[in-house]
Each structure stands twice: as structure tokens, then as C-alpha cells.
Amino acid sequence: MKVAALLQSLALDVHCSGNAEAEVCHGTVGDLLSFVMGRCPEQAAWVTIQNHVNVAAVAVLREIPLIILSDGRQPVPELTRRCGDEKIALASSPMSAYEICGRLYALGLKG
Amino acid sequence: MGAPYVVEFEIAKDDFLAAGEGSGSVKDTLKMLGIPSAVIRRAAIITYEAEMNLVIHGGGGVLKILISPEKVEIVARDDGPGIPDVELAMREGFSTAPDRIREMGFGAGMGLPNIKRNADSLEIESAVGVGTTLTASIDLSGEGGPA
Numbered sequence: 001m002k003v004a005a006l007l008q009s010l011a012l013d014v015h016c017s018g019n020a021e022a023e024v025c026h027g028t029v030g031d032l033l034s035f036v037m038g039r040c041p042e043q044a045a046w047v048t049i050q051n052h053v054n055v056a057a058v059a060v061l062r063e064i065p066l067i068i069l070s071d072g073r074q075p076v077p078e079l080t081r082r083c084g085d086e087k088i089a090l091a092s093s094p095m096s097a098y099e100i101c102g103r104l105y106a107l108g109l110k111g
Numbered sequence: 112m113g114a115p116y117v118v119e120f121e122i123a124k125d126d127f128l129a130a131g132e133g134s135g136s137v138k139d140t141l142k143m144l145g146i147p148s149a150v151i152r153r154a155a156i157i158t159y160e161a162e163m164n165l166v167i168h169g170g171g172g173v174l175k176i177l178i179s180p181e182k183v184e185i186v187a188r189d190d191g192p193g194i195p196d197v198e199l200a201m202r203e204g205f206s207t208a209p210d211r212i213r214e215m216g217f218g219a220g221m222g223l224p225n226i227k228r229n230a231d232s233l234e235i236e237s238a239v240g241v242g243t244t245l246t247a248s249i250d251l252s253g254e255g256g257p258a
């Protein structure tokens with residue numbers, strides 16, 4: 001599924017649209033940065049409540065095309081700026097991480 | 112063989128929000144030198160985790176990347192508190208990160224295991240009260256698929 005399509009189907013608030021054509025094939029959820037660094041699958045959407053610039057650093061290194069901040073977290077400007085520079089899509093939602101993951105799964109993103 | 116190409120960074124203590132800068136420029140340098148992208152990916156992850164450990168645990172230090180035709184070597188050196196039990200520190204989930212840092216998502220105890228997974232060889236020399244030197248390298252002879 002393409003980033004742009006995913007942003008739309010979950011009605012996410014988009015802070016950086018990233019690379020709209022990038023494919024998202026998997027999903028991951030978690031707030032421990034090194035855990036995501038070690039365990040996340042390729043081309044994953046990452047759901048987290050962690051809201052600072054190192055989130056973007058991990059996404060760059062793991063080539064994560066889309067970060068979704070859950071539970072109504074509004075990204076700090078530094079994170080938005082970095083995602084913009086790196087062409088990573090950054091979105092947020094009032095939904096819980098659980099709810100977002102459920103919807104991603106229903107869209108066909110399995111683990 | 113000629114002398115390796117060397118990139119060096121001073122890493123400041125507690126500046127964890129500047130992180131990723133070391134690994135970012137390592138990526139650029141390796142790309143410029145024509146290193147295969149699978150190797151670049153692994154080297155950047157090693158550099159990031161080593162950089163974060165210097166910032167969070169080592170009280171700052173020096174990060175050095177040495178690139179030769181045979182290998183990419185990443186050396187992180189600090190004069191910090193040292194690691195009393197390296198084998199224990201290597202274990203997944205072991206962390207002494209303080210709470211205020213854990214709240215930011217550090218302290219999974221996965222940094223050293225991530226380094227090990229991405230390196231072809233890893234050596235940690237550490238003495239309590241003296242400091243720590245971590246040396247990780249990636250072989251360039253085998254075209255460097257995932258370790």
C-alpha cells in the first residue's frame with residue numbers, strides 16, 4: 001500500500017507527506033527506540049507515542065517511510081522539520097496505538 | 112595497503128537530541144566512497160547505537176570511522192565510568208539508563224545487541240573508572256549482506 005493511500009484511509013493528520021509513492025508493506029509499534037531499530041521489518045509504518053527528533057533518526061536508519069504518532073500527540077517542530085528534510089511521512093491521530101494498529105492490520109499490513 | 116580513510120567526530124555528553132548526526136554523515140561518506148548499500152545500512156546502525164552509548168553512558172567521547180579496502184571499522188572511545196561486566200551489558204534487555212532517559216525511549220538494552228548483529232566482529236574493552244573502547248567492523252571482502 002502506498003503512503004498517500006494509507007494516510008487517507010486512516011484519516012490521519014498529516015504533518016509531512018513524505019514520499020507519497022513509497023510502499024508500506026508492514027507495520028510496527030513501540031516506544032523503545034533501539035527495540036524498533038533492531039526488530040522492525042522492512043518498509044514498515046511505525047506507530048509510537050515517542051515525540052522527539054531521535055524518532056526520525058531511527059526511521060532514517062531503518063528506512064521507515066511513515067511515522068504515526070498516536071493518542072493525540074502533536075509532533076514537536078524539530079521532529080517535523082527532520083521528517084521533512086528526510087522525506088519521511090509524519091502523521092498523527094487521536095486514536096490509541098492499539099486502535100491504529102488494528103486498522104493497519106485490517107488494511108492488510110501484517111506485522 | 113594505503114592508510115585507511117578516517118572520519119572522526121567529537122560526541123558531546125547528554126546531547127541525545129543531536130543524535131543521528133554522526134550516523135548521517137557516515138552514510139554520506141560511505142556512499143561517496145562507493146561502499147555497497149547493505150554495508151552502509153549496517154555501518155549506520157552501528158554508528159548510531161555507538162554514538163548514543165557515548166552520549167548516554169560514556170559522558171561523551173570520540174567516534175571514529177576507518178574505511179579501507181578490506182573493512183569498515185567503527186571505533187567509539189570514551190573516558191567515562193566503564194562497564195563492570197561486558198558480558199552482562201551485551202545481553203538483550205540489560206540497561207542502566209536512568210529514568211529520565213528511558214522516558215524518551217532509550218534504555219531498551221538493545222543497542223549493543225544491535226551492534227553485534229550488524230557487525231562481523233565486535234570487541235569491547237572497558238575498565239571501571241577509566242573508560243570504554245568499542246570496536247566494530249564490517250568485512251568488505253564478502254560484499255556484506257546482512258550479518
Ligand SMILES: Nc1ncnc2c1ncn2[C@@H]1O[C@H](COP(=O)(O)OP(=O)(O)OP(=O)(O)O)[C@@H](O)[C@H]1O
Binds near residue numbers: 164220
Ligand atoms: N560507553 C559506555 N560506557 C559505560 N557503560 C556503557 C557504555 N555503553 C554501554 N554501557 C552499558 O551497557 C548497557 C547496555 O547498553 P545497550 O546499548 O545495549 O543498552 P542501553 O544503551 O541501555 O539501551 P538502548 O541502547 O536499547 O537504548 C548500558 O545500559 C550501560 O550500562
Ligand SMILES: [Mg+2]
Binds near residue numbers: 160163164
Ligand atoms: Mg544503547
